[in-house]
Amino acid sequence: MKRSVSNNRKHVININGRRDLVVEGGMSLFETLKREQIFLPSACGGRGKCGLCRLKVISGGGPSNQIEKSHLSAKESVEGVRLSCQVKVENDIRIEIPPELLSIREHTAICTRITDLTHDIKEFRLELNKNDEFKYVPGQYIQLRCPKYNGNEEVYRAYSISSNPMDRNAIELMIRLTPNGICTTWCFNYLKEGDIVQFEGPHGNFCLSDTDAPIVFVAGGSGMAPIKCMLHHMKNTGNNRKATFFFGLNLANELFAADLMKQFERDLPNFSFVPVIAQPENQSHWTGETGLVTEALKRNLKDASLHEAYLCGSPGMIDAAIITLTELGIPKGKIFYDRFA
C-alpha cells in the first residue's frame, strides 16, 4: 500500500476491547500500529506481499481489497481477518491481535563486538542502554532493522537470540552470510563495532517445555543460536534434564563454539554434544560422527519415544529431522521448531 500523507483527522483504534489508541489517520493500520510500538509480523515491510501482518478487524477499516483477497481464505475473510498493511486508517477501528504481540518493543543498542565464528558465520553482540531491560524466553528471536543502504530499502530480518539470558542488557546473534542477502550483507560489510542498531522483539514460541523428558537438540550452522541460549538457561536454572545436541555441519573446519559446548558438558551433568560432519576433509583427521545429522540420530538413538526434540536450521534439515525423529518414536507433538523458519 502506498504511504499517503496524514489526513490530519484523529481516529480511535480499539485493541482487544481493552485499549484505545488515538491516532492520526491516513496511513496503513500496519504503519500506524508500528508507530504506536505495536509490531505485527511481516516479511515484506508492509507491501502486501507476504500475508503475515494479519489481524482481526471487528469494525471499521473499509472493505478488503484484491491483494487481501488473494492472501486470505473465504473463511478468514468472513471472520474479519485482514492484512493490516492494506487497511487504511480513516475511521475508528476495533481490532483483535494476539496478546503476546503487545509485549514486543523496539530497542536501540550498540553493536559492541563482532566475532568471526566461521568463514560465513559471525556473532554480533548488541548492548542495550543500562535502563533498557530486554526480557525474553530462551529460544525466541528478534527482528533486526537493516537500514537503507546502497540502494536497498529498509528491511527487518529475524535472528534467534544466542546469548545467556542472565545478561539482561545485551543480546548476541549468530548470523550466517546469505550471498546477495540484503540484511546479512549489511551485517557483514557495513555494520561496525560501535554502530547503533535497532531491533524489535521478542518474537516466537520456540522454547523449552517444563517437563523432565530427555531432550534431543538438532541444529545446523547458525541454527545453534537458540539452542545455545537454551543451554545457558538450563545451566542458570540447574536443569539436569538429559540432553543431547546433534550439530550438523558440512566440513570439519566449519565447527564453532566447540569449547563452549565442552564447558556445557562439564556444567550440565546429563548433557552431551555430538558434532556431525557430513564430508570431513582428509587433513582434518576427524574422528567424530560423520555423514548426515539424520544418520547420526539413527545411530545414536534407538528408542526416542520418551524424548522431546528441539530443531533449528534450514527448512530442509527440519523436514528431514522430523521424518527421522518420528521413525525413532518421537510423537510429532513433541517435536518443536520455529513455525515460520
Add this chain to the structure above:
Amino acid sequence: MTDSHKIKQPPDTQELDSILRSSKLVSGGFMGTDQRSYEKVIQSDAADIACTGKTITDIVARMRDISALAERGLGANVTINENIQASATDTRGKIPCPWQHPGLFKKTVTTVKRLNADTILHWSDLSIHLIEKHGFFQGYGSPFRLAPKELVQIIFPA
C-alpha cells in the same frame, strides 16, 4: 465509495516493472542491469526455450527434482548425475513473489556445479516459481538470472 476504498488490482505493468527493478524485495532487484522491459525479457527467453525442445513444465520439474535431491544433502554436495553436483544452502526465512501471488517462498538456494567445468548455476525456490508462473528467468546482471539455453544444457542429462 471513497477514492481510497477503490479495490486495488494486482500490480500493473509499470508498477511491476518498477518493483522488479527496485531493491524492495531482493537486493539489487530482479532485472539486474537489463534495460529491456520485463515483458521483453520474458518474450525473448520464451523464444530461447522453444529452441531447446523443452517446455517450462519440463524445466521446472527438473529444477524441483534437483532441489529436492540437493536438500537431502543438508548442505553437502550431492551427485545428481555424472556431470553435475548440487547443494542446498541453509538460509532460513521466506520471501514473497513480486507479482501478487499469495504465499512465501523458502530462501534456500540450490547451487548446481558442472563437474570438469567452471559453470555454476544457482536458484532459489522463488526463481522456480518465477519461471513456472511468470516465464521470468530475470534480467541480465541479476545474480539469479538463469539463461534458458544454458540452464537446459546443464540440468538435463546429455
